[in-house]
Amino acid sequence: MDTSIWRPILYLIGIMAFAGVNAAWLGWCERKGAGHIQRRCGPKEVGPFGLWQPLADGIKLMTKQLIVPQGVDGILFRVAPVLAMIPAITSMVAIPFSETLHARAIDLSVLLIFALASIGMMAILLGGWASNNKYSLISAARSVSQNVAYEIPMLVTVITIVMLTGSMNLEEIALQQKGGFWNWNIFPVVGQSIAQAIIMPVSFILFFICSVAETNRAPFDMAEAESELVAGHMTEYGSMGFGLFMMGEYLNIVVGACLTAILFLGGWDSPLPFIPSGVGWFLLKIYVLIFTIILIRWTYPRTQIYKLLNLSWKVLIPFSLAILLLTAIFIKIEGILI
């Protein structure tokens, strides 16, 4: 117990560093990736391959004046960008990166992360409301309806996982998928019924779509639809206020990818049993997921807000409820048979 003070401090530093590096260099990855998708080079002037571009951007943003426009709600206007950042960093506490790399083993870590994700939505709402700008206000209204609509199918899908594993602890959910890619939740062929093997890939797609929508990424980026709402909730923000919103967006993507990796892709488990598992696999999985999200953004046009809500209420929610029901039935049948 002599390390009890140092452990939280070390993890605090580690998580802050991980969050900061991700928030900064995912921006670089996105710009470089977008550049190559669009047959450009992307950033290349600052450092080798433009790798120091995030530092240059950070210096530029920090040296700019934080303008608080006249007529805004000053306190909320200042609080909103902080709220974009904090829940994302905090939820990393609950994420197990490997069997040994885990800031705090919380029994209800799934619940905690979803609670924090809801607070993250408040940032857009408050930022949009406090800005005293009609575009921002429309953006705030959109993001609330979007988040409410997509949290339901997302949570219902998670409940199916929780029912299967019987745990709300992310570490336990990951441990149950140990021992090769056929044990992962996305393809649970061995040890479970065939019907579930059909259901789980569907719920993986549902969860992935919802996580893209929850993090306000294209093609669901209703809140900051540039061509309609200028910059949505960020219209009035300059300097680091804007920077925090951007970093918060990337961190939310990281958290979403971590959740997807743990819930469906076996967490830190290696795909083949004879290759050692570890944090490397976990990072590989989340970056593959993040790059998929980036690829989607630079390929598709944006949907419409009512089509987005239709997709959730008319397709995703019925589907996820049906999956929940089917999973419950299969668990019951299995229970009777055994």
Added chain:
Amino acid sequence: MTLPIQCTPDEIFILNLGPQHPATHGVLRVKLTMDGEYIVEAEPVLGYIHRMHEKMAENGTFAQFMPNTPRLDYLSALSFNQGYCMAVERAAGIEVPERAEYIRTITVELNRISSHLLWYGAFVMDLGGFTPLLYAFDDREQILDLLEHVTGSRLTYCYYRFGGVYNDIDDDFVTGTRAFVKRLRSRLPIQYRDLVTGNIILIKRLKDIGFISAETCRKYGATGPVLRGSGVEYDVRKHEPYSIYPELDFDIPHYPEGDCMARYMVRMDEIEQSLRIIEQALDKLPDGPYQAKVPKTLKPPAVDVYSAVEASKGSFGCRLVCDGDKGPYRLKLRSPSFSNLSLFGEVSEGLLLADALAVMGSLDLVIPEIDR
């Protein structure tokens, strides 16, 4: 499409779209009366880039107004150049050599493709897709290089002269244009149709959105792809033939649906038709002079002439009144985007903001041409 709008006055707010807004592509301001995200009333406010082009024409000679025409619509500069040239040629009775007419046709159709490519990129960007813009610019760059080679400029071409063109095209241009036609033909099905036209999100956003009837088009005088997207098969090149268009074989793409998708499809098909025209014109390209003998100072008799051309946005008309002097007595320009914009107020009523912006994008507006 129009939704029943019932709201008390205090629930309505006014949203200024522009003059600086990413979706207006220029200094256009639209005063939107909104009920939530629904548009109750849309009123375009013009005049932010008014430069008195018509008055400038009256103050100078005929030749002095030439560089103004590409500044009207900088995206299809050559069409406007041609329209003005044709009006002056008609007034002064100048015969244009056949080779010059062929050169004009080839370059103006190249310019039409480049204008449509830029519209395509900007339109998909309005819908939130960024990448197609860069792919379209890749092809557009080839056209700009070709036109730079003969005209000397890349955007605001002032290439035509009264009675011909500024300089002759050479073999490099001909082979380059043939290579470009082949290249764009091979890219159209993949980079454009498969990536964007067939995209489910794009189809859902454009189908049945922003219906414009042929009657609305007639009421506001809308022409070009907007009119053809409403099912009217009207093209100045066919119905009031000028230059060498009667000798060429091409179709007028038209779609009866009248929605954004129809206007999108019309323009995509027009790119292919323009490629056909360019190919035919290159095959038939005759030898001979590229410039008629024209006196240095034009003094046409006192006449009143009108000439119209099909620009990439619609029909561009020039009414030229001469009083026997060195310059126009009065020059009235009828620009297509002005009429096309006028129907926006009626069409966007009851639409969501994002849909209205899709409609505005599908009209292909160029603001300097609206304000003149």
